[in-house]
Amino acid sequence: MKFKDGFYADVRHEVRYASNVRYMGNDLTECKDTVIDKAFIRVYDGKMWYYCSTDNPENIQSELDKLYDCATQNPDILNDPIIKKFEVNRDKLLKYEKNNVADVPLDKKRDFIEKRKKFIEDDEYLKLAAAVYSDRRSVYEFRSSLGADITYDTQHVTAAIQVSLAFGKETFDNHLIKSADSFENLKITKAELEEFLHESDKFLLTARSVEPGSYPVVLAPSVAGVFAHESFGHKSEADFMLGDETMKKEWAIGKKVAADILSIYDTGDIYGTGYTPYDDEGTKTKKTYLIKDGILTGRLHSAKTAASIDEELTGNARAINCDYEPIVRMTTTLIEGKGNDSFKDLVKQIRYGYFIKTCKHGSGLSRFTIAPNVAYRIENGRITCPVKIAVISGDVFETLGKIDGVSKAEDMQIDGGNCGKMEQFPLKVGMGGAYISVSEMDVQ
Amino acid sequence: METEKIITKRESHSVNISAGKPDSLRKVVTSFTTLRAYDGQHIGVAGQIGKTDENELYNKAAEALNRGVPYPCSLATDKKEVDDVKKIFPSNEIVKVSSSLLARIEQAAPRFTASGKIELEFTEKEYTNSKASHLKYKGNNLEVSIAFKDKNSANIHDFYYGHGGFVYDEDAIVSDCKMLADAFLKEVAAPEKKIPIALDRGAVFSRTIGDLVPEACCNGAGKFANKIGKKLFADTFSLVVDRKRADEKSNAPFFDTEGTIDNGYKLIDGGIFRGLLSNKRSASLFNLPLSASAASDSFDSVPSYGTEGLHIVDTADKVTDIADSFIYVAITSGGDIAPDGTVGMPCQLCYLVENGKIVGRLPHVKLTANLFDLYGSAYMGTAKNNLYKGNCGSLDVFDYHIKK
Structure with a gap:
């Protein structure tokens, strides 16, 4: 690749293998594997960025040259604050060559998910079961005009069992999702599926409606992860601070933003759906505390935002694929388990409230929302009946201050998830943490 | 063996807006070809991005039949071509157009910082099959999506403005943004009396889409189980698949990914629950009319369901x-x-x-x-x-x- 002087340029090339097997009821409705080979090219002249995507990697040089023609040569480009921020890493980090999901025959993947589907077929309330296996391995190459030269891979594997149950007028949909970073590590046991079905049936038959209002809640680790991601993670993405002096003051590092007990961090180092050893600008991932002991400690950056605010790179410039430019995104975001309480201790402190065990999705603006799936009422310090809750929500900053319990480090769990930001969805991320309790959230 | 082929081409030009200014220009040109093979009992799908070798695709699709994905073969013979490309503004002027718009918005709403995207997209989709059906659509549209943030607020964004369609009217967009900015700054109390x-x-209704899929509903699952033919909603409430009328801004072909031409299928008609989203698989399995809702998750997927054109009338x-x-x-x-x-x-x-x-x-x-x-x-x-x-x-x- 020939880069020209007077410009910054980089090329991200991804060869993505993905397979998907899906059963709907008894029918196989998808069984495929795919290889997608694309590249995304960026040129910067100190004033504007110029991007293009190509589905023919043989054309990378000609597409790069076309972008140079759009931009204006800048002899001083190396002194641009953004360019000075870029890391120039040279590395080859192929972790998944030996347990590559592309080497696992499609039939084996199909057998895996079909067998799990059969475990649940006899449930008396089951109206429809869907079982989905999916995997992906991406090999990335990143080259820049500064000399960065990185090759690395990521991989994740997911199995999802979804059930639709009905009894009389009552209906309930539930799902069990398991993720791993290789086919060999993906486990769903018969016992797990039986327990999942038992709980789903119980929910269908006995779940009660709730009276909307404000209540104390306990969030399970997977839900706490969604809470961390939606409530504070998105607010930690520094692109919203660009050119905004008020935000720089309001979001000054060192400001008290949450209860003392709360620490949230983001890292791309954890194997799984959020694993991102280098971001899409070639920056090596870092463990970034967003909140430590209730204090605003850091935020997530691309080179542009780090240069603008004069902070350090964090390795969070990510794109969903080679059709898009990298923007500031999370990797794996976790609530740190460092309390002394167990889950039971957190529940014991609540006279009347709710335990949110699983959720469907969340969102985060000035108010965050989480749509629970399986939830229970807490009465006099004990979990009692399952309840139907459409949404829990709250003002982000008020709620961060109302966290009054975090369980122990050994309770921490990480789940996979998909994140959307502007036009880019879905980006694979990880989220999780320990159990947390919040003294008040809106429940509808 | 019967076959059908879909060629999709997309070209988008977009300007990212950051801190009230155009920050980047992106051009994405992409094309992909899907070939589906049918042996009467099964479907085999193959796809390629970019350069296409038709023989290779044909062989891969035929080979994929061996995976045993059941699917009926029901190919239509329709022929129709629609060129719906409108003059909006030349794509090579998008930076100039965006700069002019943003400068005027900054004047009209000086308390706010704008970010977001202005995008022109061109789409061409062509469907052919071994029964000589030939459908072709060309279209384009504009999307203006701007998030505004009060310079005095600690929120990520405070309000949004979105305009879409085939018309670029700078005066109208500036006027709308100013109206929203002025309204945002004027806090008013909630009315005491009940108002709509x-x-x-x-x-709200889009949250029920999963319940409109036949595999759920016809098997007794979801909110609409066993309710076909029943009056569930107001007399005036109707839900229809109509690709060109939805918001009058969609760049959607008049046919779905299986070559089914949109015929204004009503899922809910005058409050009565009449039907479901369908593709050729579910139409055959559950004896349903085709709703022109077949869609593919990607260029080599077995058809599933999409919501293109589905809207409340x-x-x-x-x-x-x-x-x-x-x-x-x-x-x-x-x-x-x-x-x-x-x-x-x-x-x-x-x-x-x-x-x-x-x-x-x-x-x-x-x-x-x-x-x-x-x-x-x-x-x-x-x-x-x-x-x-x-x-x-x-x-x-x-x-x-x-x-x-």
């Missing part, structure tokens, strides 16, 4: 014909419907509309209602959102007392 609320078309020309004073819910992020039909939806940004004009910003409110009540006794109608000069979709209006 209005949300973007389908903001307008009951009036403009929303102010339905109500001239109401609470306009401009942002509903998150929320869902519980298994018992309870809708829980925090309304993130609401404006008060009086005499057909947005007059100010209301405090946060929460919508808690039952889905069937909302689109039943409380449903007042759906119509174009004429609070704006730009093309900003339609609103569903409900006679419902919203809680603070």
